Amino acid sequence: MKKRGRKNMGIYAGMMNEDQKREYSDRELFTRYIKRMRPFRKNVGSISLFLLISTIAEIIIPLIIGICISDLSKANPNFVLVIGAGIIFLLLYITVWIMFYLRRRELGKFVPFFLEKLRMDIFNKLQEQDMSFFDKHESGRLNTRVSNDALDFGNTTILLADTVGSLLISFLTFGILLWLNRTLAIIALIAIPFVFLFVLSLRRLARVVSRGYRKAIENVNAAMVESIEGIQVCKSYGQESTVSEQFNKTNKDYFKKGFRLTAVTHMWRLLLETIASITLIIILFLGGQLVFQGKTNPGTIFMFILYLQRFFRPIMVLSTFFPQLSAGMAAYERILDIIDSEPTMKQNPNAFDIGDVKGEIEFENVDFCYREGEWVFKGLNLRIEKGEKLAI
Structure with missing residues (x-):
């Protein structure tokens, strides 16, 4: 963990100065996040089980479709087999829906309690601080930590659960691709290193942008609360237009930071979808050549395409995962900045009761x-x- 001093320039400069700003490494943030999740390990275990069942069902579905196509392409198709496969297909989709419902219900059970405990930890820490702490941190800024930052960090928990499920689907799907056609699977795999290099190269940018966005939200809340609390002084000296102009500049800065975060998030998805589309076109061309040469059948290629789409879907999730994760970790970093703060003046643990004065x-x-x-x-x-x- 590092500490650094910083200067705050511009609008509300005197109001928005902070003497210290803690920075935490990704490893430290993740370690402390895991420790905070320990009381809810039963809920996390149930979610993992539902994810596994849902993943297996989703993996089997394209296989059922491929079997039907292969059988229907024969001169004398077995309609009993096709009908049976259709029933299994329906049951598998029902299973996926039920697992999704159970997963969301389990998230609904522990995420609110997780946020409740987190907010109480922040509030109790604020209660421990001496008055010098509140001279350095404005009420609007602290309110952002308790409300906005805690909520965004709670959403990170849901994001991680969904991403883990998607990655599990991707790994199992690639095993099926290898089973269907090893040559085409290796060709599809060639695109993955480029995708991950691109994503990892932009991870640092996402974190920097997320920090700026969180700071902008804090500045807006601080400016709003301080302006309302000081409204009597403002009106007494006729400074309404000056305060309004200052808040307008702070609000525009928030808009620019939010626009930049949105641009970074959606820029990733477009580029990753382009890589996936190029890979799909190559697979379609080579797969068609294999069918014409009699080395495989249309059902196998159709299954391969379905599985290939499921293989790339989690990678598309990664396009929004890192920006959203960076936003959540930036929020958690600011929360820890409060939780790790120690009061300048501490109560004497050996104090004695003087009784009635x-x-x-x-x-x-x-x-x-x-x-x-x-x-x-x-x-x-x-x-x-x-x-x-x-x-x-």
């Missing part, structure tokens, strides 16, 4: 300051008698 209160040569060198008072001597009321 009776009698006078007396201060002798008391010095006090909020910041070192900026004394509020020095050498204060004060005596307050019992029952006496005093305003300072």
Whole structure:
């Protein structure tokens, strides 16, 4: 974990300064995420089981379709076989739907509790802080950590569950492709290194863009809350137009950061779909040549195309996975920045209970300051008698 100072320039500069900003490595973020998920391991296990069953069903479906096509292409097709395959096809799709429903229901069981605990951890940590902490962090900024960042990080949990299922389908599908036609499967596999190199090269960009977007949301919330809380001062000095202009610039910055995040996310999908389409065209051409040469049949090629589409579908998911994962991890990073904060002034663990206070209160040569060198008072001597009321 690294700490760095930063300067905040421009609109609301004085309001948006932060003395410290923690940065966490991907490994540390993932490790702490796994630890936070441990209380919900039974739910995660159930989701994994439903994913496995759904994956197996989806893998079998194209095989059933290919068997039907191969049989119907014969001079004397076996209609009993075709009808039986159709019934199995229907049952498999029902199974996929039921597993999807059970998976979503299980996610619905633990994600709200996961978010509830996360928000309470943030709130309790805020309660531990001394007043100097709130001098450095505005209420709008802290509200973003509790609400927006926690929600985005919760959505990451759902994203990971869906992505794991998609990747499982991709691995099993490639095994089927090898079984159907090893030559065509190897040709399809050639495209994968290019896809992963492209995705990994843009992963860092996605994280940087996601951090900027989270920061922009925080700035908007901070500006809004601080403007409302200071509305009396604003109106007293006739500064409505100035505050409005400042907020407009902050809001435009949020729009630009959001547009950039959207552009990065959708740019990936277009390029990956282009690679997948080129691979599919090559497979169709070579597969057709094999059919004309009598080395395979149309049903096998049709099954291969169906499985090839299922093979590339998880790769298409990766086009949005890394930007969304980066957004979730950026949110978690900002949450940990609060959770890992330690109060400057800590309660004495060995403090003793003084019981009921009776009698006078007396201060002798008391010095006090909020910041070192900026004394509020020095050498204060004060005596307050019992029952006496005093305003300072």
